[in-house]
Amino acid sequence: MSVPRARLLQLMEARCKLFETTFNPDGIRAGNKILRQRLKGPALAGYYPRRIWTMQEFQAEFRDLHLLVDDEKELDRFEHVSLLKARGKGAPKKKNSAPDHKKKK
Amino acid sequence: MSMFRAKKFDLGCFTNIKIIRDHSKRKAFEAAEPERQALRYIIRNTTLPMRTRAMAQLQLTQMHCYTRPTQIRNRCVLGGKGRGVLRAFKMSRYNFRMEALAGNLPGVKKASW
Numbered sequence: 001m002s003v004p005r006a007r008l009l010q011l012m013e014a015r016c017k018l019f020e021t022t023f024n025p026d027g028i029r030a031g032n033k034i035l036r037q038r039l040k041g042p043a044l045a046g047y048y049p050r051r052i053w054t055m056q057e058f059q060a061e062f063r064d065l066h067l068l069v070d071d072e073k074e075l076d077r078f079e080h081v082s083l084l085k086a087r088g089k090g091a092p093k094k095k096n097s098a099p100d101h102k103k104k105k
Numbered sequence: 106m107s108m109f110r111a112k113k114f115d116l117g118c119f120t121n122i123k124i125i126r127d128h129s130k131r132k133a134f135e136a137a138e139p140e141r142q143a144l145r146y147i148i149r150n151t152t153l154p155m156r157t158r159a160m161a162q163l164q165l166t167q168m169h170c171y172t173r174p175t176q177i178r179n180r181c182v183l184g185g186k187g188r189g190v191l192r193a194f195k196m197s198r199y200n201f202r203m204e205a206l207a208g209n210l211p212g213v214k215k216a217s218w
Contacts, residue, residue, distance in 0.1 A: 031149030034142055041135030044177055047195065048128050051117040 109133045109171050118182040130176045137172035141165065 009025055016023035022032050053061075055071045062069050084090045109129040114120075116128060147153060147161035170176055179190050181197035189198040194210065205213040 029149060029151045031146040031151075034146040034149055037142065039138050039142070040174075041131075041138040044174070045131045045135040047131060047179065048124065048182060049117040051115055 106169070106171055109169075119185055121185045123187065124180055124182075124185045127178060127180055130171045133169070133171040134174050134177060137168065141168065141172065 012025060013023050015021075022030070024030065024032075055069075055074065059069045059071065081090065106129070109132065110125065111129070111132070116124065118124070144161045144165040148158050148165065150158070178187055179192060179195065180187050181190050181200055182195045183200040183204075184197055186197040186200075190196065191198060191201050194201050194204075196204065201210075204210050206215065
């Protein structure tokens with residue numbers, strides 16, 4: 001007992017309709033596999049952890065509660081800079097006037 | 106390509122220029138992904154006229170290289186290394202070893218039998 005091809009196609013069409021797949025009996029390459037793919041951008045963009053807050057923002061959160069948060073890194077830096085200045089090795093002072101451009105010869 | 110870089114620094118891990126660059130590429134790809142997929146669909150669709158498909162091919166190849174997913178490389182979030190990075194931990198093998206031995210990775214234990 002053989003089933004005619006037209007009948008099989010009808011079955012296939014009904015199946016595609018039921019399971020919401022594309023009915024493509026001739027196997028034409030319509031690029032649907034691209035549309036079926038999920039977007040992977042959000043997963044890729046979330047690879048590196050994002051910065052949640054800066055120390056300044058963290059301190060600002062506690063300012064309303066009258067609490068002081070020490071930024072230890074910044075305090076260390078200030079100490080380092082003050083030591084440098086005590087030795088006379090600090091950054092030079094800013095000039096008031098713009099520096100003269102050297103003439104090209 | 107500084108135009109893809111975030112205007113405000115937004116990374117919370119170890120940072121060097123390679124990490125910043127890779128992060129920018131990831132974000133550029135995320136933004137361009139729907140457009141890329143649409144173009145890829147047009148290219149793969151054999152029912153469309155050949156001219157349209159060729160135009161789409163050209164358009165896809167002329168998109169900026171930062172929007173290409175092949176430009177993205179997983180780097181170590183602790184040291185920025187690009188090789189020997191364990192995908193599950195986002196760490197290079199040496200950093201992974203150090204963290205695992207220090208007990209910072211839950212469930213990871215040195216094998217011994």
